[in-house]
Amino acid sequence: MVVLALCAPGCAASSLRERVTPFPPGTPHAVPWQLNRELLQPVNKRIQFVVEILQGHLPEPEALDDLVRLAARYGERPASWVLSGGPGAPVRALDPDTTYVFIRYVGWRIPNFGLSFAQQFAGRRVYLIEINQSRHRRWRSSVLPERRLEEQTLVHEYGHLLGLPPYDHGYFQRYPDFSGGAHCVNPDCPLTKPTLRSILFGIGNTAFRRRFLEDYCAQCRRAIEAAKAYWRINGQPYI
Ligand SMILES: [Zn+2]
Ligand SMILES: [Zn+2]
Numbered sequence: 083m084v085v086l087a088l089c090a091p092g093c094a095a096s097s098l099r100e101r102v103t104p105f106p107p108g109t110p111h112a113v114p115w116q117l118n119r120e121l122l123q124p125v126n127k128r129i130q131f132v133v134e135i136l137q138g139h140l141p142e143p144e145a146l147d148d149l150v151r152l153a154a155r156y157g158e159r160p161a162s163w164v165l166s167g168g169p170g171a172p173v174r175a176l177d178p179d180t181t182y183v184f185i186r187y188v189g190w191r192i193p194n195f196g197l198s199f200a201q202q203f204a205g206r207r208v209y210l211i212e213i214n215q216s217r218h219r220r221w222r223s224s225v226l227p228e229r230r231l232e233e234q235t236l237v238h239e240y241g242h243l244l245g246l247p248p249y250d251h252g253y254f255q256r257y258p259d260f261s262g263g264a265h266c267v268n269p270d271c272p273l274t275k276p277t278l279r280s281i282l283f284g285i286g287n288t289a290f291r292r293r294f295l296e297d298y299c300a301q302c303r304r305a306i307e308a309a310k311a312y313w314r315i316n317g318q319p320y321i
Contacts (some may be wrong), residue, residue: 099268100267100269104249113309115249115305116248120181121209122156126159127179130161130170131149134187135165137191138214141187142229142233145230146185148236148237152297153240166184176206184210185236188212188214190216191212193217196211198242211236230294241271242273246266246306247265249264250301251305252265252267266299271295272296272298273298
């Protein structure tokens with residue numbers, strides 16, 4: 083089978099890398115680049131993900147559990163997820179000691195797997211991820227279960243919120259069109275764009291190595307470490 087032969091054991095991720103493209107004018111070219119200090123430093127007491135199901139079937143809870151663990155590790159403070167309107171969810175006001183990420187399961191209201199953005203709400207910044215869980219169900223298989231597909235999208239969108247990747251290993255798929263955001267050139271990164279190359283790599287990676295794209299690639303992790311080191315020395319306001 084051609085697809086699997088391409089990515090059999092020994093297949094190097096480097097051979098399937100995308101090409102780095104220029105970033106928009108004004109993009110920082112020095113540490114800490116455009117990485118998001120609020121999500122990467124213990125600037126408050128906790129990170130809370132508030133899950134809303136607006137359309138479609140229920141989400142995979144283990145995918146959310148994994149995202150929470152990743153967010154706590156990179157954010158250096160406790161993280162949790164709650165159902166909107168459920169115990170522990172914000173009711174009328176947002177807690178000033180909490181960073182909020184709202185995850186909306188929107189089914190086919192969006193055509194893509196997911197999207198993410200930050201916005202001002204009640205005089206502060208909050209984060210949003212929208213995910214089309216119905217599209218994930220279409221792609222599930224015995225090799226790549228739905229829970230792993232949802233996890234990859236959640237970690238991918240969270241990576242955008244972290245500000246990954248820096249200019250040195252990112253690309254714009256439709257360059258010089260910058261719409262769609264920057265993605266990681268490495269196919270072994272959940273922040274890669276789901277292109278034919280990365281899908282081929284993903285199939286080989288999961289079928290032969292039983293590995294999933296659940297954490298950022300080595301280059302993205304190094305960028306995060308460099309930004310954290312910079313902030314530890316130069317601490318500056320994050321908003
Ligand atoms: Zn993306
Ligand atoms: Zn990466």
